[in-house]
Amino acid sequence: MKHGIPEYFAHQAANSRRKYWYVSGMGAVNRALTKERLINSGFYDLATAYQSVHVNY
Structure with missing residues (x-):
């Protein structure tokens, strides 16, 4: 919710009984964890x- 995701979708992603791979594909997670945020966090x-x-010559 800190990243602008509505409470319902954040709750749905956080309390899912599915495995991590499935949860990582949810829209709420993809909107909250953008590429720019991950790079700024040090990833x-x-x-x-x-x-x-692998530079092509």
Whole structure:
């Protein structure tokens, strides 16, 4: 809810009995955890890291 997700959807994602893989695909989680927020939190952008290692000549 801190990231602007309505309470109903945050509750639905947090209290799901499904596994983590299913919950990670829920719309509320995808809207709350954007790529920019993850990078600002200190996580690496795997696509950029892969491209920097595998440069096409």
